[in-house]
Amino acid sequence: MISIAVVLSVFFLEEGQAVDLIIFWGYIVLAIAACTLIVFPIINTIKDPKGSGGTLIGALLFVGILVCGYLFGSSEPMLMPNGVDYFDNVFELKLTDMFIYTFYLTIVGVIAAIIYGTIRNSLK
Numbered sequence: 001m002i003s004i005a006v007v008l009s010v011f012f013l014e015e016g017q018a019v020d021l022i023i024f025w026g027y028i029v030l031a032i033a034a035c036t037l038i039v040f041p042i043i044n045t046i047k048d049p050k051g052s053g054g055t056l057i058g059a060l061l062f063v064g065i066l067v068c069g070y071l072f073g074s075s076e077p078m079l080m081p082n083g084v085d086y087f088d089n090v091f092e093l094k095l096t097d098m099f100i101y102t103f104y105l106t107i108v109g110v111i112a113a114i115i116y117g118t119i120r121n122s123l124k
Helices: 002-012 019-047 049-072 090-123
Strands: none
Touching: 002 019, 019 049, 019 090, 049 090
């Protein structure tokens, strides 16, 4: 998936016409992540019903991050690269901000998990 995003960025953003394509790719990646978030916890719950509490908390946390990201997203019209037109689709503006905020929080969470794991393992 990362390689596809890089290819889209390198080949199509040079002309400035692939913004819709990149946004659509973001939708696809979000749909894959959401389906994965739904399917694997269901499989784990079927295999081990007693251990489903952590899975449910993780899923609710992810949905909460998405909802908060959408609510905090800006709906201010964005000036297009040509300097004349404005992009004013409120849903897509807020959805794009949701992706950005979710990405930032995920990176912070990953860094925190790495630091926590390193400290925990060094104390053993």
